[in-house]
Amino acid sequence: MSSRPSTLAHRIRSATVLLGLTAAIGAASPAAAQQTGAAMPAPPCRMATLVVSGGAGSGTDLVARALADATARTGMEPPLKVRNIDGGDGVDGARAVLEASGDGCTMLAAHQGLLANFLTWRAPFAWHDFRHVALLTRTPLALVAPVSAPFADAEGLLSAARGGAVRTGVGPGTISEFSLRAMAKAAKIDLQYDTIEGGRDRVAALLAADIDLAAVPTALAKRLDATQTVRPIAITDREPSALLPEVATLRSQGVAFDYAVDLGILLPASAPAALAERLAGDLEKALEDQQFQRTLSDFDVRIDFRPLTQYSIYWENLMASWREIAEEAGYERSTR
Secondary structure, eight states, X not given: OOOOOSOHHHHHHHHHHHHHHHHHHHHHOHHHHHHHHHHSOOOSSSSEEXXXXXXXXXXXXXXXXXXXXXXXHTTOSSXXXXXXXXXXXXXXXXXXXXXXXXXXXXXXXXXXHHHXXXXXXXXXXXXXXXXEEEEEEEEEEEEEEETTSSOSSHXXXXXXXXXXOOEEEEOTTSHHHHHHHHHHHHXXXXXXXXXXXXXXXXXXXXXXXXXXXEEEEHHHHHHHHHTTSEEEEEEOSSSOOSSOTTSOBTGGGTOOOOOXXXXXXXXXXXXXXXXXXXXXXXXXXXXXXXXXXXXXXXXXXXXXXXXTHHHHHHXXXXXXXXXXXXXXXXXXXXXX
């Protein structure tokens, strides 16, 4: 494990330099990369392992398992099998892939938590330490509030936050905190961030009206809405939700902010670029599988395919947005 750099800015500069090199290499000769990817032999395993950093039953796990089934139906060689590695707020699973062979038999189902762990010193590695394959899907969130809260839409939330404390529950240093801090920054409001570890505990606090606001997947928001104790007030993504079509997006309510949980695939850094190219092509075919698309629709998950260098640029843009949030929250002064 590397020693802790003196500042967050040093870590960011190092990541940016590495990304520039990766993007330059990836953009040097697209035609040559495609030809090499097509000629790359299949990984030397009967089934490749897709590591999910968390327990079974999470949103990431459900999408990963549906993807694994789709790779079998579409003839990917080798198809995928899911392995759950829980622990360390996602660090343990990511580290297992980072230290694996780059032969294509082990890969990571990655979301923004990988960057959150880097920026909050939980992990000494992040997106720039892996070989980028592709961004695959996007899961929108809904802002939800108890029916007893003094607001029923985004406009009311902004008014309430400017007139007094609006309490929200977050896991410190997790994507729940980063996404809500990013929303508050875009809306120019202040929220009170109560520490509540675990998604289930945050939902329990919401149902008990111990907090005023939370961000949850739209599929969960629909179930909570049915309890008649919690109501969705806005969709965080740029497009309306298919599950909650009556709920307006934040952007349509005057808040210039878009956010969703984005799932992509990363390989160990030692994996050849041609292997990432081959895998991106195989995964694009799996995304076209009709049964897979029906499964995604049930969970309000959208396909957002961005292969190779496009995926690297995605991470760079996210870093540019979240590094300010990490500094404002004081994480540059914390220790591992």
